Amino acid sequence: MIHQFKNNGYNIVMDVNSGSIHVVDEIVYHVISLIEPLVNEGIRDADTIRAAVLNLADVRFSREELGEALEEVLELQEAGQLFAPDLYENYVFDFKNRQTVVKALCLHIAHDCNLACRYCFAEEGEYHGRRALMSFEVGKKALDFLVANSGSRVNLEVDFFGGEPLMNWQVVKDLVAYGRSLEEPNNKKFRFTLTTNGVLLDDEVLAFANREMANVVCSIDGRREVHDRMRPFRKGQGSYDLIVPRFQKVAETRNQMNYYVRGTFTHYNLDFSEDVKHLADLGFRQISVEPVVAQPQDDYAIRREDLPRLLEEYDRLAREMIERRKEGKGFNFFHFMIDLEGGPCVAKRLSGCGSGTEYLAVTPWGDFYPCHQFVGQEKFLLGNVEEGITNTAVRDQFKCCNVYAKDKCKKCFAKFYCSGGCAANAYNFSGDINGAYEIGCELQKKRVECAIMLKAAESDMEEEQHD
Numbered sequence: 001m002i003h004q005f006k007n008n009g010y011n012i013v014m015d016v017n018s019g020s021i022h023v024v025d026e027i028v029y030h031v032i033s034l035i036e037p038l039v040n041e042g043i044r045d046a047d048t049i050r051a052a053v054l055n056l057a058d059v060r061f062s063r064e065e066l067g068e069a070l071e072e073v074l075e076l077q078e079a080g081q082l083f084a085p086d087l088y089e090n091y092v093f094d095f096k097n098r099q100t101v102v103k104a105l106c107l108h109i110a111h112d113c114n115l116a117c118r119y120c121f122a123e124e125g126e127y128h129g130r131r132a133l134m135s136f137e138v139g140k141k142a143l144d145f146l147v148a149n150s151g152s153r154v155n156l157e158v159d160f161f162g163g164e165p166l167m168n169w170q171v172v173k174d175l176v177a178y179g180r181s182l183e184e185p186n187n188k189k190f191r192f193t194l195t196t197n198g199v200l201l202d203d204e205v206l207a208f209a210n211r212e213m214a215n216v217v218c219s220i221d222g223r224r225e226v227h228d229r230m231r232p233f234r235k236g237q238g239s240y241d242l243i244v245p246r247f248q249k250v251a252e253t254r255n256q257m258n259y260y261v262r263g264t265f266t267h268y269n270l271d272f273s274e275d276v277k278h279l280a281d282l283g284f285r286q287i288s289v290e291p292v293v294a295q296p297q298d299d300y301a302i303r304r305e306d307l308p309r310l311l312e313e314y315d316r317l318a319r320e321m322i323e324r325r326k327e328g329k330g331f332n333f334f335h336f337m338i339d340l341e342g343g344p345c346v347a348k349r350l351s352g353c354g355s356g357t358e359y360l361a362v363t364p365w366g367d368f369y370p371c372h373q374f375v376g377q378e379k380f381l382l383g384n385v386e387e388g389i390t391n392t393a394v395r396d397q398f399k400c401c402n403v404y405a406k407d408k409c410k411k412c413f414a415k416f417y418c419s420g421g422c423a424a425n426a427y428n429f430s431g432d433i434n435g436a437y438e439i440g441c442e443l444q445k446k447r448v449e450c451a452i453m454l455k456a457a458e459s460d461m462e463e464e465q466h467d
Contacts, residue, residue, distance in 0.1 A: 141386065176192055
């Protein structure tokens with residue numbers, strides 16, 4: 001499978017199955033487009049391809065130029081870097097039978113929040129249920145479950161999540177201490193993450209986080225008017241002025257590493273690249289601003305008619321990032337970070353985050369769900385910290401959730417980068433975890449294209465520096 005696209009002056013060819021990326025001139029780009037339909041018809045013989053391509057005249061290129069370009073393309077094909085066969089489809093036929101271990105937990109340490117974010121899928125922290133704080137005993141049992149069900153895996157992930165986890169801060173600290181006590185006797189290493197809105201973030205919390213948290217996720221949407229519109233306190237006042245200096249201190253004290261400022265854009269700020277730039281101007285270097293996922297009746301929901309504007313906005317952001325890097329003011333944008341050389345293992349590329357199997361959410365009272373976005377939907381209740389996983393039928397559904405089980409993914413060029421997308425979004429918009437959230441798919445494909453273009457631009461910048 002080949003994907004060809006043009007972005008910011010680059011002609012880019014992506015061989016989906018091998019993962020090879022090629023930045024080519026116009027004639028090679030053209031020749032590849034001529035060969036692809038032949039390969040799709042099962043024609044792979046080099047002489048047959050030569051004859052067919054050279055008989056397709058194009059006034060832009062001479063026969064000699066076409067011949068030279070054709071030989072370059074055939075060499076790449078022979079090397080397995082173009083028109084590579086799909087080696088993975090048979091890899092997933094027994095996904096249901098594979099042994100899985102639990103690698104990560106999202107601990108809902110607080111089903112309560114001190115903000116009233118308009119787009120919150122957790123309903124101000126309640127998750128379709130009641131306000132509650134996780135006890136130390138429940139959290140302790142969750143960590144015991146993780147250790148017992150992690151097999152030989154050493155590195156384990158635990159995210160303190162909410163609602164707002166700082167509303168249950170003492171239990172967070174106690175659970176970190178308990179997790180550390182489990183490490184040496186069980187040959188485990190916990191990687192803790194804290195996700196916070198910043199309202200209760202003080203020097204004591206930050207000092208502890210800098211000692212114990214491998215990552216801190218700071219929720220802020222961008223410009224003051226954008227942030228305060230969607231992330232107010234319950235009485236309506238904005239939270240921007242309170243949290244910005246606190247998050248800046250997070251970034252500074254963590255040496256601009258191992259944190260993210262994480263925002264959400266909506267129908268009301270389709271110019272979200274301005275929010276990303278604003279966050280960069282505030283001094284943040286690790287930035288994630290993501291599209292809201294909301295039902296069509298919500299006034300702030302992303303609509304299909306918003307897509308052209310949003311696709312251009314990603315292009316605009318990518319160009320801005322290139323210019324800032326040239327000026328020595330670069331920053332990372334989470335959705336443009338892509339590894340073209342190593343990348344995730346095959347299982348991750350096919351099945352994604354591992355929700356429902358390797359990754360579980362834990363409610364304050366100890367129930368297991370496939371991830372935080374399924375919490376409160378009883379049909380997805382997997383079990384609890386007392387009994388473990390009891391609903392194996394739902395777990396097995398998630399085991400089989402991969403790019404080859406999803407009709408809309410099979411022929412998508414981005415499938416090995418997005419790994420089929422979010423199962424919760426697929427379910428909420430299609431009624432099936434193997435379905436698709438089509439607006440999200442279109443945005444994801446554009447992000448992959450921009451990420452690849454940025455890699456090409458980085459390569460050019462490195463060559464210029466060496467010249």
